[in-house]
Amino acid sequence: MCQQQNDLSLSSLHSLETMNKSEISTVTQFVLLGFPGPWKIQIMLFSMILSVYILTLTGNTAVICAVRWDHRLHTPMYVLLANFSFLEIWYVTCTIPNMLVNLLSKTKTISFSGCFAQFYFFFSLGTTECFFLCVMAYDRYLAICHPLHYPSIMTGHLCVILVLLCWLIGFLGHGITIFFISQLPFCGPNVIDHFLCDVDPLIALSCAPAPIIEHVSHSVSSLIIILTILYILGSYALVLRAVLQVPSSAGRQKAFSTCGSHLVVVSLFYGTIMVMYVSPTSGNSVAMHKVITLIYSVVTPVLNPLIYSLRNRDMKFALRQVICGMKILKPS
Numbered sequence: 001m002c003q004q005q006n007d008l009s010l011s012s013l014h015s016l017e018t019m020n021k022s023e024i025s026t027v028t029q030f031v032l033l034g035f036p037g038p039w040k041i042q043i044m045l046f047s048m049i050l051s052v053y054i055l056t057l058t059g060n061t062a063v064i065c066a067v068r069w070d071h072r073l074h075t076p077m078y079v080l081l082a083n084f085s086f087l088e089i090w091y092v093t094c095t096i097p098n099m100l101v102n103l104l105s106k107t108k109t110i111s112f113s114g115c116f117a118q119f120y121f122f123f124s125l126g127t128t129e130c131f132f133l134c135v136m137a138y139d140r141y142l143a144i145c146h147p148l149h150y151p152s153i154m155t156g157h158l159c160v161i162l163v164l165l166c167w168l169i170g171f172l173g174h175g176i177t178i179f180f181i182s183q184l185p186f187c188g189p190n191v192i193d194h195f196l197c198d199v200d201p202l203i204a205l206s207c208a209p210a211p212i213i214e215h216v217s218h219s220v221s222s223l224i225i226i227l228t229i230l231y232i233l234g235s236y237a238l239v240l241r242a243v244l245q246v247p248s249s250a251g252r253q254k255a256f257s258t259c260g261s262h263l264v265v266v267s268l269f270y271g272t273i274m275v276m277y278v279s280p281t282s283g284n285s286v287a288m289h290k291v292i293t294l295i296y297s298v299v300t301p302v303l304n305p306l307i308y309s310l311r312n313r314d315m316k317f318a319l320r321q322v323i324c325g326m327k328i329l330k331p332s
Contacts, residue, residue: 059305060085066318128170272296
């Protein structure tokens with residue numbers, strides 16, 4: 001009799017465990033609320049974001065073509081800029097197309113694997129951008145502070161190595177933490193009040209608390225952001241000191257023009273991501289989180305080509321040739 005009761009208890013326990021496992025694995029997709037509102041507002045947002053997306057693709061592609069076609073721009077500074085534009089194209093492409101689909105969709109769903117793929121690429125590309133801005137600051141530091149040694153230090157070989165390191169470190173930086181977040185149990189609810197899959201909303205939906213994973217994720221993000229911004233600010237502080245010692249006003253103006261465009265891009269990007277991932281954001285509303293994310297993920301990439309081209313005479317000339325459909329050939 002006791003043996004039968006024990007067998008029955010074990011059977012019930014096994015059934016309960018099986019049921020719990022099935023409940024834990026019920027979430028196969030997430031719902032991205034995005035920007036809820038009337039249909040007219042959704043259409044207006046769709047038109048605006050689509051226009052920004054097209055401008056971003058057009059502007060950054062034009063920069064890549066200008067650097068590719070104009071042999072005078074085959075220097076490390078412009079090679080880095082072309083790679084940066086290539087990065088921006090993929091940075092907006094990993095989020096905006098899905099955002100546009102959701103604006104016109106009634107279900108607004110994204111698959112579990114699709115959500116974590118977007119999460120991975122969004123964070124990896126953002127991290128790569130941080131390191132690209134560091135390398136671009138290093139390039140300007142060498143060009144202005146050590147102009148005589150610049151050609152021998154910043155060679156084409158070193159430039160390629162730095163570009164590859166940016167991509168490699170960027171895509172390895174968050175891989176482990178994102179993998180562990182994806183292994184958390186998600187048994188419902190599955191509604192994310194955001195327009196993309198971000199770390200805080202995903203961890204909040206987990207059925208099991210994961211303070212260690214959350215702490216490690218925020219620590220890695222904060223460490224990358226703080227170290228890179230400190231390096232960039234340190235580099236430009238040295239550049240500023242060197243520029244102020246230049247006797248020629250024309251030389252100072254040219255240096256300020258080149259570095260000024262870089263600093264504007266750095267300020268736009270880091271100003272928003274530091275609010276999101278470094279400073280405490282628990283007191284900010286969900287709407288504020290969406291606006292801040294929209295600035296650094298959608299608005300900043302469309303402004304970068306304008307900032308770099310409007311403040312650079314060689315780039316403006318090369319872009320005019322691209323727009324006119326002319327390839328610049330190096331004079332013999």
